[in-house]
Amino acid sequence: MAPKKKLSSAVKAHRQNVKRRDHNRQMRSSLRTALKNIRASIDSGDTAGARKALDKTISLMDKMANKGIVHKNAAGRYKSRLVKRLAKTA
DSSP states (O other), X not given: OOOOOOOHHHHHHHHHHHHHHHHHHHHHHHHHHHHHHHHHHHHHTOHHHHHXXXXXXXXXXXXXXXXXXXXXXXXXXXXXXXXHHHHHHO
16 A cells, blocks of 8 residues: 555644644633632732733633633633622622
């Protein structure tokens, strides 16, 4: 049997998948970091800083949910829990 040739379309698809995976991983990592920072500022009592960071994080979550990086329900759950937690401390 002759060796199989690599299809250029498969090679390009693999390149695109690697690029997308890295981008999605970076986005998820930045979301987790933002959530961690908001929780820390709420726990330390910095509600003003937490509110400012919450606006940016909610926007980031909505963008990620629309692109399918995180599930829409997961984004809603994160937002709900953060707003509830912030309201409890204020």
